[in-house]
Amino acid sequence: MQVVILCGGTGTRLKEQTEFTPKPLIRIGGRPIIWHIMQHYSRHGFDDFVLALGYKQEAFKDYFCHYFENNYDIHLTAGCPQRVIKAADSTAYNQWEITLSDTGENTLKGGRIKRIEKYMDGNTFMLTYGDAVSDINLTDLLKFHNKHRKMVTVTGVHPEPRFGELLHKDGAVISYREKPDNENLVNGGFMVCEPAIFKYLDIECDFEHGALEQIARMGELMVYPHDGFWKCMDTLNDMIELQRIWDSGKARWKTWR
Secondary structure, three states, X not given: OEEEEEOOOOOHHHHHHHOOOOHHHOEEOOEEHXXXXXXXHHHOOOOEEEEEEOOOHHHHHHHHHOHHHHHOOEEOOOOXXXXXXXXXXXXXXXXXXXXXXXXXXXXXXXXXXXXXXXXXXXXXXXEEEOOEEEOOOHHHHHHHHHHHOOOEEEEEEOOOOOOOEEEEEOOEEEEEEOOOOOOOOEEOOOEEEOHHHHHHOXXXXXXXXXXXXXXXXXXXXXXXEOOOOEEEOOOHHHXXXXXXXXXXXXXXXXXXO
């Protein structure tokens, strides 16, 4: 099954890093966050990836074309005109098939998905964002989707509230809650889609505002609630927090060995 990862945005809220590095290639624990996402999919047997690129797309091509050099100790024959590079560690096997597609620097997400349609095999596929990690059971997610057979399943998560909540009347604060629990679900990515979705996309469209709204009105959008770990690397504080969690040895999104 193919996995589409949206990697084309500029990451303006993380400009301290994305001025030089596209957000999915920002490193957590010494590896790009997209590597963490791909490892999680691979853990569940999904090894065929299509990356919808845009901003600094050449950085992704350089990273994956020099994958072993970028990630592992390597073994090679010096001076060999047709060098064969192997990871010195035999456990470094990542047998991923990866399509790297430049979908345009300023293209909206719906347009990016439409532009990679030509690389899809015409079957059910997975879709996610290139900046969020989770411990979601992708096997169970797919079973849920296959059971209802609607066009799209999104994973619903509870985002961490960023601000306190003020309840007021006539200017007087009635109650104050510091970072209250958010009872509403938001789309956390980790989606499953039927190929019919391409009929509702064009190269100029957005995804969440437009296509998904229309699909929901048709009764073809389902949500898979996930109460486990999920975190999006949206800001510098998010990046620092993900690194702190990784360094603590308690990164719940690390589902692989």
